[in-house]
Amino acid sequence: MIAVAPGAEDMLKIRGLSKSYGSRQVLRDIDLDVPTGSVMCIIGPSGSGKSTLLSCINHLEPIDSGRVWVAGELVGYREHRGKLYELPEREVARMRRNVGMVFQQFNLFPHMTALQNVIEAPIRVKRTPPARAKDRATRLLDRVGLAGKHARYPAQLSGGEQQRVAIARALAMDPKLMLFDEPTSALDPELVGEVLAVMQDLARSGMTMVVVTHELGFAREVGDQLTFMDDGVIVERGDPRMVLAAPKEKRTRDFLSRVL
């Protein structure tokens, strides 16, 4: 665990975030602070809005009200005289480079090899020279334990390997913040450990991370903070050990008694 220096700037700051799909409100007035270099784990029942919250952080979903700042920069909107104006595609795309995302279903590009998956965005989006991008991708793939499998296509890799390629792909853009959307939920039980190990390693290296997960062990060991969400609101938050061992709210207790 990284001890957060007092006064360190928050990498992610969310204030009053609300979002509805039609008449169904999925997020209500969310506030969240994630200090630079810390790991925030989010748990909660399915349909509680955890994944939607992640999608709002890199503006994959537009928001109805509230503000999201990543590295001090307002995400997706420009504020002018008290109003929020949605930014053009180019600006949104530029901001998304700062935020890496890892999906439950991996979403690797199936027509590209592991290496091609990792170098695609650096070359196309950041205009990194191909030789340098390949060099970097090779090191990243080695780091997530895929040395010797660079030329494999996603279909030739196990779920755990695919997810580790997906992590390397996100890291290749040098993000300041990493979002994990239930990264181990689609994996066979025996493959969960290898992905969590890579994530733990990443947390140790000082990466700021927001992790939506059902792995309470990971939340306890690696998380600096734990947030419990239910029905679109943040019910409880705090030190993971405290929240998991002695939850204050009844809803948290009920949820934990069901999953433990």
Add this chain to the structure above:
Amino acid sequence: MAEQAAQQVVKLRHPGTWMATVVVLLIVGLVATSVATNPAFEWPVVAQYMLDGEVLAGLRRTLALTVAAMVMGLVLGTVLALLRLSRNRLLSTLSWGYIWFFRSVPVLVQLIFWYNFGALYATISLGVPFGPALFTANTNTLITPLFAALAGLGLSQSAYTAEVIRAGIVSVSPGQTRAALALGMRRLMIYRRIVLPQAMRVIIPPVGNEVISMVKNTSLVSVIALAELLYTTQLIYSRTYQTIPLLIVASLWYLIIVSVLSVGQYFLERRFRHR
């Protein structure tokens, strides 16, 4: 266990299959003998015209028409598919209307219609809308049989291709787009680099079929006096009265083109299959 393993398995016999094979072989043999020995087929005439200069020129026009109409169909079809998937309701409705119209009217009717476009507008002008014309020409000099053929074949082909391409794009998981967006890629790049290459797997088999259909649909152009393969052979047999052998010449050439294309399609599909 050992005793059981030693026992032999006797497969079920299928006497019906054998009888059917014999019957089919007999029929094929009868037809083949008849085709080979009936003098009315005039095989020497077929051989004489297979590599005839006039016929080969017609063949070249058929191939050129196929390529041109398919290129037109693919380019316009891709644009129509993207419009159809656009968030702008007007654009998607417009594309829907185009596809509806050009798929509904028979290609033969469209060809004749374009050929007679001069009856609708005697002259065609280019200029400022509702203002003065900068350029005016007689419709009949602009719309040659070739133009009418390309318009008729290409426009209706684009309507079919648009639906194939749209189905291909829709078949790609939305997670792919989300992943690409999260990496900071922009819409057009995502289409080009991520979505379309994956859609190809779904698009190529039906487009291969459409190319094969197009080779034969070009023969419709014979009604507007464009000397492609069929019309060329028709011109010859109207002089020589050797109708059957010349139709065989045309048929053999269509068979050859389609066979070559089928082989090409096989390799193209293999290339785009997921590894």
